Amino acid sequence: AQKVTQAQTEISVVEKEDVTLDCVYETRDTTYYLFWYKQPPSGELVFLIRRNSFDEQNEISGRYSWNFQKSTSSFNFTITASQVVDSAVYFCALSEAMNTGFQKLVFGTGTRLLVSP
Amino acid sequence: DAGVTQSPTHLIKTRGQQVTLRCSPKSGHDTVSWYQQALGQGPQFIFQYYEEEERQRGNFPDRFSGHQFPNYSSELNVNALLLGDSALYLCASSYWTSHGGYEQYFGPGTRLTVT
Numbered sequence: 403a404q405k406v407t408q409a410q411t412e413i414s415v416v417e418k419e420d421v422t423l424d425c426v427y428e429t430r431d432t433t434y435y436l437f438w439y440k441q442p443p444s445g446e447l448v449f450l451i452r453r454n455s456f457d458e459q460n461e462i463s464g465r466y467s468w469n470f471q472k473s474t475s476s477f478n479f480t481i482t483a484s485q486v487v488d489s490a491v492y493f494c495a496l497s498e499a500m501n502t503g504f505q506k507l508v509f510g511t512g513t514r515l516l517v518s519p
Numbered sequence: 520d521a522g523v524t525q526s527p528t529h530l531i532k533t534r535g536q537q538v539t540l541r542c543s544p545k546s547g548h549d550t551v552s553w554y555q556q557a558l559g560q561g562p563q564f565i566f567q568y569y570e571e572e573e574r575q576r577g578n579f580p581d582r583f584s585g586h587q588f589p590n591y592s593s594e595l596n597v598n599a600l601l602l603g604d605s606a607l608y609l610c611a612s613s614y615w616t617s618h619g620g621y622e623q624y625f626g627p628g629t630r631l632t633v634t
Contacts, residue, residue: 445627445630493561506575506577
């Protein structure tokens with residue numbers, strides 16, 4: 403069965419600090435996708451990134467970067483120079499790839515990030 | 520380009536009642552998935568609709584049912600409401616691709632409170 407573990411329940415940082423959110427996943431599939439979503443207090447899940455299991459290249463998007471390591475089944479998310487607007491709950495998710503096109507996301511329990519001024 | 524929309528925003532129901540939640544997918548998306556998010560938890564998959572048919576279902580009882588219309592919009596129905604059904608219900612839309620991988624875009628959710 404697929405499983406996503408986000409061991410950090412809550413992280414508090416001061417603005418401009420760097421912060422890394424950990425994500426460890428379990429799957430028996432050789433082809434799968436990993437995601438990060440941001441959920442601000444409004445409740446809407448905001449898509450941040452998708453990575454497939456064949457692409458271990460790290461990605462950087464502005465202040466955001468992602469480190470995917472299949473050897474440790476981890477897909478960690480780093481925010482550089484954090485800002486108050488980064489305060490939210492962040493979810494890591496996993497899905498299997500099926501030729502039917504069906505995709506079910508399995509989410510972790512989320513990490514609440516609090517960035518104080 | 521409108522994103523995924525859901526209605527209503529909030530809803531309060533009494534135990535035993537029935538509720539219908541609605542979702543309009545993002546333009547160009549033909550697949551709708553529903554998730555339940557209890558307080559402090561990650562979203563849990565309920566089911567997914569494509570071409571007006573339920574394709575897959577998560578571990579939810581038959582009290583949870585759905586429908587997809589020809590314009591791809593969808594409804595989630597919950598019968599015989601229980602206190603434990605109180606949650607944020609999220610709709611996600613996506614489009615089918617042959618390689619099976621695509622982003623799911625989520626709506627703002629409907630907050631259901633059962634008293």
